[in-house]
Amino acid sequence: MHVHRTTTTVPVFQYINxxxxxxxxxxxDLHLLGNSDENALKLSLxxxxxxxxxxxxxxxxxxxxxxxxxxxxxxxxxNAPAAVKLDGQTKAxxxxxxxxxxxxxxxxxxxxxGSETHKLRQDNIQSYDLLAxxxxxxxxxxxxxxxxxxxxxxxxxxxxxxxxxxxVAINAAIERGLYFEIPYAPAxxxxxxxxxxxxxxxxxxxxxxxxxxxITSQATKPLEIRGPHDVANLGLLFGLSEQEAKNAVxxxxxxxxxxxxxxxxxxxxxxxxxxxxDLSGKDRWKVKAGQEACGMSIQEGGDPTEDEGSGVVxxxxxxxxxxxxxxxxxxxxxxRNSVDEQSAxxxxxxxxxxxx
Amino acid sequence: xxxxxxxxxxxxLVFEDAIWRALAVNNQHLYNAVKDAVRQIHGDYxxxxxxxxxxxxxLNPDTGVMMIRVRRQNQKILSTxxxxxxxxxxxxxxxxxxxxSGTIRSCQKFLVKYNRRQLVVLLRQCRTKxxxxxxxxxIRRCTLEQEEEEFGDGALEDT
Numbered sequence: 001m002h003v004h005r006t007t008t009t010v011p012v013f014q015y016i017n018x019x020x021x022x023x024x025x026x027x028x029d030l031h032l033l034g035n036s037d038e039n040a041l042k043l044s045l046x047x048x049x050x051x052x053x054x055x056x057x058x059x060x061x062x063x064x065x066x067x068x069x070x071x072x073x074x075x076x077x078x079n080a081p082a083a084v085k086l087d088g089q090t091k092a093x094x095x096x097x098x099x100x101x102x103x104x105x106x107x108x109x110x111x112x113x114g115s116e117t118h119k120l121r122q123d124n125i126q127s128y129d130l131l132a133x134x135x136x137x138x139x140x141x142x143x144x145x146x147x148x149x150x151x152x153x154x155x156x157x158x159x160x161x162x163x164x165x166x167x168v169a170i171n172a173a174i175e176r177g178l179y180f181e182i183p184y185a186p187a188x189x190x191x192x193x194x195x196x197x198x199x200x201x202x203x204x205x206x207x208x209x210x211x212x213x214x215i216t217s218q219a220t221k222p223l224e225i226r227g228p229h230d231v232a233n234l235g236l237l238f239g240l241s242e243q244e245a246k247n248a249v250x251x252x253x254x255x256x257x258x259x260x261x262x263x264x265x266x267x268x269x270x271x272x273x274x275x276x277x278d279l280s281g282k283d284r285w286k287v288k289a290g291q292e293a294c295g296m297s298i299q300e301g302g303d304p305t306e307d308e309g310s311g312v313v314x315x316x317x318x319x320x321x322x323x324x325x326x327x328x329x330x331x332x333x334x335x336r337n338s339v340d341e342q343s344a345x346x347x348x349x350x351x352x353x354x355x356x
Numbered sequence: 357x358x359x360x361x362x363x364x365x366x367x368x369l370v371f372e373d374a375i376w377r378a379l380a381v382n383n384q385h386l387y388n389a390v391k392d393a394v395r396q397i398h399g400d401y402x403x404x405x406x407x408x409x410x411x412x413x414x415l416n417p418d419t420g421v422m423m424i425r426v427r428r429q430n431q432k433i434l435s436t437x438x439x440x441x442x443x444x445x446x447x448x449x450x451x452x453x454x455x456x457s458g459t460i461r462s463c464q465k466f467l468v469k470y471n472r473r474q475l476v477v478l479l480r481q482c483r484t485k486x487x488x489x490x491x492x493x494x495i496r497r498c499t500l501e502q503e504e505e506e507f508g509d510g511a512l513e514d515t
Contacts, residue, residue: 047370051452188440191396223372226439227452233435237397 026054027228028253030106030130030152031181031216034058040221047222049101055257057104057130059218062119104257106130108154111140117148130260132181138163145173151260152214154181157200158193165207174212179256180204182248183218184226184234201238210244214252361428362409366455366463367438369420372448383412385445386422393441394433402433410434413460419471421454423463431456472498 032044041058048056107128109120112135119125120133132152135141144153146169153173155161173180182204187197205213215235219225226234228249235245267273276287369381390410395403409427416422426434438451455466475495482488 184439188442194440223370223442223448223450226450229453230439230451233453234439236432237436 026254027052027249028055028057028214028257029053029217029225029231029249030055030057030104030214030253030256031059031132031154031183031218032056032225033218033220034060034105043222044219044225045103047225048217051225051227053228054100055102055104055253057106059106059108059132060128062107062109062125104129106132106152108132108134110134110136111144112136113140114143117143120148120150126264129264130256131263136162138166142166142169145169145178146176149263150178151256151263152179152181154183155200155204157183157197158186159196161200165204167207170204170208174208177212177255177259179212179214179252179259180208182213182215182238184215184231185217185219185224187234188224188226198238205239210240212252213240213244213248214256215245215248360409361458362425363428363431363434364413364457364460364463365424365426365431365434365438365453366457366467367422367424368452368454369422369444370450370452371420381415381417381445381447383415386412386415386424389441389444390424390434390437393437397437397440398433402437406430406433419474421467421470423460428458468498 029048032041032048034041045056045058105128107125107130109116109125109132111117111133120131125131130152131150132154133140133144133148133150134154134156135144136156141153141155141163144150170180182201183197186193188194215231215238217225217231231249232242232245235248236242238245240248279287387410390412391403391407394406398405406426409425409430411425412422413425414421414423424434435453435456438453441449441451443449454470455463457463457466472495475491475498479488479491479495482491
């Protein structure tokens, strides 16, 4: 650990840091359905931007594969698509409200058996920013809460659940920093769905005591998206207190983003790498500090890709804000892997050209 | 004498298509839409509770901004119902809460601020010099004193 401490701290999570400057109440909608047609998606995004959301994640459902045969014409989920361009009017509105607007991609995996979990580790799945699992059986729900490396557990709330939520699983999920998703667009759509969503949401919220819940839209049309304040009001209806309802659209969503960033961009959830070329001016001193500490010589002006391996700053996550959220997870990890770390660091230095 | 306390909800009607704004949506339509939605979500109890004192105080058909009054003890009923309103006078619509306050005056203050911000958005989209000049002029004229004379009509339509 001591090596990391000396070379510490540049925040890697660029998008989170950008948002930090704009104040704490940055609201997110972490699930717009992206499988609908492109035009509707664009309109929905623009609507969300104008309503004042800071971060919007577009969810793509992983296509269900049939078990027998069919290996050749397997439908594979493409890698994460690029952000959709917004029109001028929306950009102007976003600019005046003085908030950035960030689009993320997320993938939803519908899982029913433990044997399917290997799919989560595939590259195309990992290329998405957020990873959500929709368990359909009680066993899978328990596994998702206790074992899987994911960010969000989204149970299909529009139908009567085939199982009850168990406190053990939910407590484990809260401990690990996973979040449960409650969709509100189905509740707006029609009466039976509304009943189901409300009753399931109330059951969930009673069990997790209002913690670790995010409210998302799952909207397919722009008119189904509601403003952040209205969504917080909906939270009251689900049984959250006022503060918890506000957290469910802002703070908790940020925690999900941190969780995802820690899962994806870091080595063993302990540190992350960044090219010197990408560093901002005020972070330059860290390079020098790192040099002195390690006794290495790094030419600052040089092109980092040319002199192999040296142009990388290793960062421990100590300094970043995600610390509180990930500390538990990290502790257990670092205990297990403390021997590995030194070698891991060396390895990644060598691979640095590929890392950004 | 204890005075009856109210809450005023300042909401914006977001239509799918801006053209529909011009079509007549009047106070009565809004009143009925809110009442029906309350009956759907909160049942007869909610409808009865909110019926006393529910009133649409103000509607600007050009900007789609409106103000609803409820008694303070029933504000939660209204605030949880607003997201469920899907249509007004059979037009698909979304209600977006802008501001909640206890007096009409503070709603007005907020509305002036809000409209001025909308004008800045408009300013960014201006192409020609004349347009810019006009928008700048109307931003300059955005004050509460003027608003009080005609209540809210001054801001966006000037452009």
